[in-house]
Amino acid sequence: MIKDITIGQYLPGDSFIHKLDPRVKILLAFLYIILIFLINNFYGYLVVIAFTLLVVMLAKIPIKYLFNGIKGVIWLIIFTAVLNATLTPGKVIFKLFNLIPFTDKGIDLALFMSMRLILLIVGTSVLTLTTSPISLTDGIERLLNPFKKIGVPAHELAMMMTIALRFIPTLLDETDKIMKAQMARGADFDSGGIIKKAKNLIPVLVPLFISAFRRADELALAMEARCYRGGENRTRMKQLKTDKRDYIAIAAFIAFSIICIISRRWR
Amino acid sequence: MPVKVENLTYVYMPNTPFEKKALDNINLEIKDGEFVGLIGHTGSGKSTLIQQLNGLLKPTFGKVYIDDISITDKGISLKSIRQKVGIVFQYPEHQLFEETVYKDIAFGPTNLGLTNEEIEKRVKRAMDFVGLDYETYKDRSPFELSGGQKRRVAIAGVLAMEPKVLILDEPTAGLDPKGRDEVLKQIKRMHKEYKMTIIMVTHSMDEVAQLADRLIVLDKGKIVIEGSPREVFNQIDTLEKIGLSVPQVKYLAKKLKEKGFNINEDIITLEEAKREILRLFKERKI
Ligand SMILES: Nc1ncnc2c1ncn2[C@@H]1O[C@H](COP(=O)(O)OP(=O)(O)OP(=O)(O)O)[C@@H](O)[C@H]1O
Ligand SMILES: [Mg+2]
Numbered sequence: 402m403i404k405d406i407t408i409g410q411y412l413p414g415d416s417f418i419h420k421l422d423p424r425v426k427i428l429l430a431f432l433y434i435i436l437i438f439l440i441n442n443f444y445g446y447l448v449v450i451a452f453t454l455l456v457v458m459l460a461k462i463p464i465k466y467l468f469n470g471i472k473g474v475i476w477l478i479i480f481t482a483v484l485n486a487t488l489t490p491g492k493v494i495f496k497l498f499n500l501i502p503f504t505d506k507g508i509d510l511a512l513f514m515s516m517r518l519i520l521l522i523v524g525t526s527v528l529t530l531t532t533s534p535i536s537l538t539d540g541i542e543r544l545l546n547p548f549k550k551i552g553v554p555a556h557e558l559a560m561m562m563t564i565a566l567r568f569i570p571t572l573l574d575e576t577d578k579i580m581k582a583q584m585a586r587g588a589d590f591d592s593g594g595i596i597k598k599a600k601n602l603i604p605v606l607v608p609l610f611i612s613a614f615r616r617a618d619e620l621a622l623a624m625e626a627r628c629y630r631g632g633e634n635r636t637r638m639k640q641l642k643t644d645k646r647d648y649i650a651i652a653a654f655i656a657f658s659i660i661c662i663i664s665r666r667w668r
Numbered sequence: 669m670p671v672k673v674e675n676l677t678y679v680y681m682p683n684t685p686f687e688k689k690a691l692d693n694i695n696l697e698i699k700d701g702e703f704v705g706l707i708g709h710t711g712s713g714k715s716t717l718i719q720q721l722n723g724l725l726k727p728t729f730g731k732v733y734i735d736d737i738s739i740t741d742k743g744i745s746l747k748s749i750r751q752k753v754g755i756v757f758q759y760p761e762h763q764l765f766e767e768t769v770y771k772d773i774a775f776g777p778t779n780l781g782l783t784n785e786e787i788e789k790r791v792k793r794a795m796d797f798v799g800l801d802y803e804t805y806k807d808r809s810p811f812e813l814s815g816g817q818k819r820r821v822a823i824a825g826v827l828a829m830e831p832k833v834l835i836l837d838e839p840t841a842g843l844d845p846k847g848r849d850e851v852l853k854q855i856k857r858m859h860k861e862y863k864m865t866i867i868m869v870t871h872s873m874d875e876v877a878q879l880a881d882r883l884i885v886l887d888k889g890k891i892v893i894e895g896s897p898r899e900v901f902n903q904i905d906t907l908e909k910i911g912l913s914v915p916q917v918k919y920l921a922k923k924l925k926e927k928g929f930n931i932n933e934d935i936i937t938l939e940e941a942k943r944e945i946l947r948l949f950k951e952r953k954i
Contacts, residue, residue, distance in 0.1 A: 412685065413685075578757065578762075579762070579763055581719065581724045581757070582755075582757045582760065582763040583763065583775075584724060584750065585722060585724065585750055585754065585755040585757070585826065586750075586775055586776035586779060586825060586826060586829065587747055587750055587751065587775075587776050587779030587780050587829065588775075588779055589747070589779070603765065604763075604765050604775065607765035608762055608763050608764065608765050611762075611811075612762060
């Protein structure tokens with residue numbers, strides 16, 4: 402049940418995209434998001450969709466995983482689309498229940514916003530699906546390194562993220578176990594109103610917090626026992642390297658960006 | 669027949685790269701008042717199997733019957749099934765959450781919608797079952813008890829539902845010898861004095877040799893051996909091949925036999941070993 406959550410899931414593989422340097426992937430994903438919001442017409446989106454599909458195919462990600470990611474936020478997308486379509490001033494095209502006006506500009510905007518959100522989710526999903534959490538945080542740490550001089554604790558941030566990511570599956574597992582144990586004692590998590598449902602969660606949350614703190618304690622001890630002392634003078638077993646593959650990816654992305662920017666003029 | 673399992677197959681995360689067949693065509697019947705030991709190597713599917721028996725996991729194929737009712741049928745209240753089949757999970761003390769021992773044990777009966785008097789009666793009975801004195805412990809916080817005591821509170825929490833069938837997943841794991849003996853003693857008492865049907869998952873061959881009427885051996889999701897402990901433990905080779913062992917005394921008897929002693933190799937408990945060895949001594953008139 403709780404296993405259906407796929408946020409931040411990693412799909413092991415050895416495709417071209419999987420093998421890219423995480424720093425390159427993070428930067429390109431970041432630029433990709435900016436590009437999505439620069440596009441202002443239909444043709445531009447065709448280009449982005451084509452490019453995205455190409456990357457998805459290169460990464461050999463089953464489409465199902467992307468749908469799952471979108472399914473999780475489908476209500477958010479519908480909600481923003483409806484708000485956009487009804488609240489944007491413009492020519493009223495029709496009225497739902499003779500009351501709620503849908504405007505032409507509003508519908509345009511709604512379509513664009515939904516498109517952007519979906520592409521945003523797909524793009525970031527590709528990043529997390531093809532990059533293991535460890536290399537992801539590794540990449541973030543290295544990207545933040547230059548900001549260390551102005552006091553950004555890059556290593557500590559990255560370590561916190563690694564640990565948090567590392568504990569997501571453990572805690573989900575634990576939640577599953579505790580829920581089952583309480584269900585075996587007749588607990589019911591599905592029925593009742595919101596208040597009752599929230600109250601029903603207490604038998605899960607209390608043991609979950611206790612176990613999270615216990616685990617945190619144990620982890621801190623284990624790290625200390627192995628002489629962990631933060632970022633100073635720390636070397637790594639696996640050095641991040643950019644190679645030919647990464648330059649190809651960067652070049653392809655630059656070409657893609659140029660087409661995107663030119664597409665702003667197509668009308 | 670309190671428990672019957674037919675052609676049960678269970679697959680975790682079907683249709684994903686992580687797909688895993690944890691149970692493969694299991695057939696099983698458990699009689700009233702029977703004590704069944706479920707053994708198998710790590711990952712053989714023991715915990716998965718017991719979760720099928722009260723509807724926490726739904727079979728991918730096959731059927732589970734509790735008191736001749738197929739529990740996956742429409743309109744069957746899972747709550748009533750869970751009242752009949754109580755499961756004590758591995759490390760059950762990790763699921764304690766209430767401020768007092770009383771409230772925690774009362775959680776199950778409260779969910780069943782019983783009256784306050786009935787709940788109090790059941791909590792008292794459950795605490796007596798596991799050997800915790802009601803007056804001494806009822807107002808203590810479960811979190812300040814010792815490991816063995818915590819575990820007994822957790823077991824009492826399931827017993828207070830007054831299930832017909834009690835399932836225990838490694839009830840002695842992680843306890844010190846004293847805690848282990850206490851918990852085993854209580855389980856034995858529930859079986860002997862209160863005629864409960866018990867299914868116990870364990871890694872300790874000595875425990876099941878002592879307690880179980882019948883053993884079920886799982887390997888890679890399949891039942892490979894089934895029978896009385898004496899029959900099962902005679903198949904040393906098969907057991908060792910799937911990463912299990914036999915009770916310590918069995919190895920002792922084998923060694924003694926090799927040394928030329930005329931010992932009965934069919935012993936499985938410490939008690940029997942004692943008798944055999946004393947008999948040998950007497951025969952040799954040492
Ligand atoms: N929630 C889950 N999701 C996916 N696979 C699982 C899950 N739980 C168990 N498995 C897999 O199913 C198989 C059987 O697991 P199960 O927990 O039933 O074994 P077990 O016999 O209880 O082992 P142990 O003695 O270690 O408790 C294992 O290979 C395990 O990896
Ligand atoms: Mg198990």
